Amino acid sequence: MVYLTRRERFSAAHRLFKPEWNDEQNFAFYGACSNPNWHGHNYILYVTVKGNVNPETGFAVNIKDLSTIIKEKVIIKLDHKNLNIEVDFLKNEIISTENVAMKIWEQLIDPIKALGVELYKIKIDETENNSVEYFG
Amino acid sequence: MVYLTRRERFSAAHRLFKPEWNDEQNFAFYGACSNPNWHGHNYILYVTVKGNVNPETGFAVNIKDLSTIIKEKVIIKLDHKNLNIEVDFLKNEIISTENVAMKIWEQLIDPIKALGVELYKIKIDETENNSVEYFG
Amino acid sequence: MVYLTRRERFSAAHRLFKPEWNDEQNFAFYGACSNPNWHGHNYILYVTVKGNVNPETGFAVNIKDLSTIIKEKVIIKLDHKNLNIEVDFLKNEIISTENVAMKIWEQLIDPIKALGVELYKIKIDETENNSVEYFG
Amino acid sequence: MVYLTRRERFSAAHRLFKPEWNDEQNFAFYGACSNPNWHGHNYILYVTVKGNVNPETGFAVNIKDLSTIIKEKVIIKLDHKNLNIEVDFLKNEIISTENVAMKIWEQLIDPIKALGVELYKIKIDETENNSVEYFG
Amino acid sequence: MVYLTRRERFSAAHRLFKPEWNDEQNFAFYGACSNPNWHGHNYILYVTVKGNVNPETGFAVNIKDLSTIIKEKVIIKLDHKNLNIEVDFLKNEIISTENVAMKIWEQLIDPIKALGVELYKIKIDETENNSVEYFG
Amino acid sequence: MVYLTRRERFSAAHRLFKPEWNDEQNFAFYGACSNPNWHGHNYILYVTVKGNVNPETGFAVNIKDLSTIIKEKVIIKLDHKNLNIEVDFLKNEIISTENVAMKIWEQLIDPIKALGVELYKIKIDETENNSVEYFG
Numbered sequence: 011m012v013y014l015t016r017r018e019r020f021s022a023a024h025r026l027f028k029p030e031w032n033d034e035q036n037f038a039f040y041g042a043c044s045n046p047n048w049h050g051h052n053y054i055l056y057v058t059v060k061g062n063v064n065p066e067t068g069f070a071v072n073i074k075d076l077s078t079i080i081k082e083k084v085i086i087k088l089d090h091k092n093l094n095i096e097v098d099f100l101k102n103e104i105i106s107t108e109n110v111a112m113k114i115w116e117q118l119i120d121p122i123k124a125l126g127v128e129l130y131k132i133k134i135d136e137t138e139n140n141s142v143e144y145f146g
Numbered sequence: 147m148v149y150l151t152r153r154e155r156f157s158a159a160h161r162l163f164k165p166e167w168n169d170e171q172n173f174a175f176y177g178a179c180s181n182p183n184w185h186g187h188n189y190i191l192y193v194t195v196k197g198n199v200n201p202e203t204g205f206a207v208n209i210k211d212l213s214t215i216i217k218e219k220v221i222i223k224l225d226h227k228n229l230n231i232e233v234d235f236l237k238n239e240i241i242s243t244e245n246v247a248m249k250i251w252e253q254l255i256d257p258i259k260a261l262g263v264e265l266y267k268i269k270i271d272e273t274e275n276n277s278v279e280y281f282g
Numbered sequence: 283m284v285y286l287t288r289r290e291r292f293s294a295a296h297r298l299f300k301p302e303w304n305d306e307q308n309f310a311f312y313g314a315c316s317n318p319n320w321h322g323h324n325y326i327l328y329v330t331v332k333g334n335v336n337p338e339t340g341f342a343v344n345i346k347d348l349s350t351i352i353k354e355k356v357i358i359k360l361d362h363k364n365l366n367i368e369v370d371f372l373k374n375e376i377i378s379t380e381n382v383a384m385k386i387w388e389q390l391i392d393p394i395k396a397l398g399v400e401l402y403k404i405k406i407d408e409t410e411n412n413s414v415e416y417f418g
Numbered sequence: 419m420v421y422l423t424r425r426e427r428f429s430a431a432h433r434l435f436k437p438e439w440n441d442e443q444n445f446a447f448y449g450a451c452s453n454p455n456w457h458g459h460n461y462i463l464y465v466t467v468k469g470n471v472n473p474e475t476g477f478a479v480n481i482k483d484l485s486t487i488i489k490e491k492v493i494i495k496l497d498h499k500n501l502n503i504e505v506d507f508l509k510n511e512i513i514s515t516e517n518v519a520m521k522i523w524e525q526l527i528d529p530i531k532a533l534g535v536e537l538y539k540i541k542i543d544e545t546e547n548n549s550v551e552y553f554g
Numbered sequence: 555m556v557y558l559t560r561r562e563r564f565s566a567a568h569r570l571f572k573p574e575w576n577d578e579q580n581f582a583f584y585g586a587c588s589n590p591n592w593h594g595h596n597y598i599l600y601v602t603v604k605g606n607v608n609p610e611t612g613f614a615v616n617i618k619d620l621s622t623i624i625k626e627k628v629i630i631k632l633d634h635k636n637l638n639i640e641v642d643f644l645k646n647e648i649i650s651t652e653n654v655a656m657k658i659w660e661q662l663i664d665p666i667k668a669l670g671v672e673l674y675k676i677k678i679d680e681t682e683n684n685s686v687e688y689f690g
Numbered sequence: 691m692v693y694l695t696r697r698e699r700f701s702a703a704h705r706l707f708k709p710e711w712n713d714e715q716n717f718a719f720y721g722a723c724s725n726p727n728w729h730g731h732n733y734i735l736y737v738t739v740k741g742n743v744n745p746e747t748g749f750a751v752n753i754k755d756l757s758t759i760i761k762e763k764v765i766i767k768l769d770h771k772n773l774n775i776e777v778d779f780l781k782n783e784i785i786s787t788e789n790v791a792m793k794i795w796e797q798l799i800d801p802i803k804a805l806g807v808e809l810y811k812i813k814i815d816e817t818e819n820n821s822v823e824y825f826g
Contacts (some may be wrong), residue, residue, distance in 0.1 A: 049228065
């Protein structure tokens with residue numbers, strides 16, 4: 011059993027806020043991240059899969075196929091987008107890094123299974139100091 | 147003569163577009179960067195100053211003072227903000243990295259001179275692949 | 283269950299040595315790290331916590347609170363200090379990265395529990411080539 | 419129980435291909451990585467060991483000894499070499515990063531046990547976007 | 555006048571050697587880099603151009619056009635290739651990083667001029683410790 | 691004419707202070723960097739030389755020779771040392787990064803000239819946010 015990790019990147023706008031709260035309440039809890047005019051990040055996404063190495067090919071999975079799936083299911087939907095209002099699988103979510111990681115997991119678990127390996131971890135770096143990992 | 151560089155960071159939303167153009171024209175030229183719903187980046191700012199080393203202190207400039215000025219004049223105005231609509235010194239500008247670098251230069255040249263050194267270079271990394279330098 | 287990691291940094295002096303040994307014995311075992319005149323590092327500290335995401339806020343923990351606790355309990359005690367002689371929670375310890383990681387764990391486990399999440403891992407990079415992880 | 423990681427690097431040439439396939443078949447599966455004239459990488463190797471901290475020394479293992487073993491058993495055999503044709507422990511293997519990681523594990527497990535700690539993980543970064551982890 | 559830098563990457567095999575010398579002479583001068591079976595690197599290429607900012611667009615050059623040219627003229631010819639034997643513009647050259655940088659300059663100077671800016675610098679990182687810059 | 695840069699690292703202790711000042715005066719000016727018990731850093735040193743490429747070898751300078759000189763003249767004197775009290779060429783200096791850069795320049799200018807190239811720049815990263823460049 012080996013673990014492969016593919017790194018991809020997306021640059022996006024977002025805002026942390028709870029619709030039931032007014033701007034003051036949102037600012038008290040979320041701070042500057044609740045700015046109603048948005049802010050943004052260069053997010054770094056690490057997708058880790060696990061599987062057995064096929065002795066015929068030396069691969070657990072062809073990393074080109076893995077990269078293609080991540081791009082099709084996630085990156086083209088998030089890159090240069092507003093995460094709060096433009097992403098089908100993030101509708102009605104608070105756009106915390108925790109929630110983004112869990113929703114990316116949902117997008118990738120079946121397509122990655124179809125490649126013959128198992129999704130093991132989603133890791134997102136929001137900034138160089140803050141990151142989130144989700145294992146399902 | 148030595149050159150000191152201070153690195154600071156800001157996370158912000160922006161959009162590349164020309165108000166005289168419609169969305170199609172903007173997309174044709176600026177691509178996904180013209181998304182009307184914004185996107186964003188973790189910008190990295192490098193401010194380089196030059197000056198003579200004071201033999202009494204070993205310093206060309208006290209880097210704490212330099213950092214304070216960069217934060218007061220630039221970072222608190224840009225971090226967790228929308229660069230197109232919330233920044234006094236970027237009003238009516240196309241928010242390209244080129245323009246942001248040149249406008250940051252204008253904010254810092256006099257306060258840095260007041261510290262006894264000379265602003266030499268503004269460098270901004272927009273992504274890990276794209277950066278801009280401006281020397282005035 | 284998600285895992286959040288906060289990165290913080292501290293620059294400090296230290297020396298690896300065993301008081302019962304003389305300088306030759308210390309040098310034979312610890313090498314240049316036993317220099318009696320100290321040396322130092324830019325340590326990078328990664329604090330990972332785990333917890334369930336609160337659906338009301340999208341957060342497992344407010345990372346500003348986590349950062350505040352790490353700074354108050356650890357960083358202000360270690361940054362720009364001599365780890366061998368100035369840190370209350372490192373008194374009488376051999377200042378190996380292993381021991382520093384385990385003692386930082388002790389400082390953080392209760393305050394992080396009070397935030398509603400659980401301390402999962404302490405990771406310290408001593409140099410770009412050497413690092414230590416501790417899981418309690 | 420703590421986990422120590424030592425980072426080492428090697429620059430090497432390799433080719434992904436299956437001898438039973440002709441060049442077209444290899445290209446169809448492995449893409450540009452099957453180039454018969456080779457290509458190469460700056461591989462980064464992370465060796466993680468786990469063990470108890472010796473209260474007499476503050477060390478789980480002396481990281482100088484760990485580094486020496488990694489260099490002798492792995493790095494001098496791989497660095498500035500052709501992984502397909504010059505490395506005794508990679509003979510008759512498809513030179514995928516998966517296989518390289520598993521074979522490095524075999525080289526290190528016993529010598530690291532002799533140091534009094536246990537090999538926990540081999541991680542190899544092939545590029546900044548692709549990496550493999552192996553836990554035995 | 556601003557300076558824009560685009561980062562691109564290529565992974566390639568190479569060998570440092572002088573055809574007039576035998577293997578012993580090559581090894582004496584070039585060391586392990588002269589390995590007749592090749593080795594390789596993840597090269598990082600930084601292309602810096604300078605130009606005036608067009609006030610109509612906010613751009614000195616559209617960085618998508620710059621990236622396209624670098625890929626067409628350089629990256630597709632070098633990536634996953636053997637630099638000694640597969641690259642038209644490196645034929646009959648000693649494949650030192652110095653020479654690669656100078657030859658990349660020749661490939662890019664005219665196409666970049668056609669974009670309306672001037673090529674200012676080619677920088678290549680061969681490893682994390684060794685790099686070369688060329689200004690024409 | 692090309693520019694080559696070699697990166698080397700050293701971990702050292704230091705203190706910023708002026709002997710004529712008492713601890714309060716030193717703290718007022720130098721802040722935590724004046725801690726009488728020292729602190730330390732993982733310094734990163736970049737040595738850039740310039741020279742013409744020898745068409746016979748493809749090299750401006752053999753980077754192994756450059757690295758050897760930097761290690762002999764600088765790194766072995768600074769690494770795992772106390773910069774204030776153990777370094778011959780830093781005696782009686784205020785140990786600011788500015789002064790360290792200028793004194794390293796003095797150590798390297800003649801030996802590098804003897805290699806047939808010219809020392810162009812010394813750059814030191816003291817932390818990831820602060821760096822100094824010196825061009826003589």
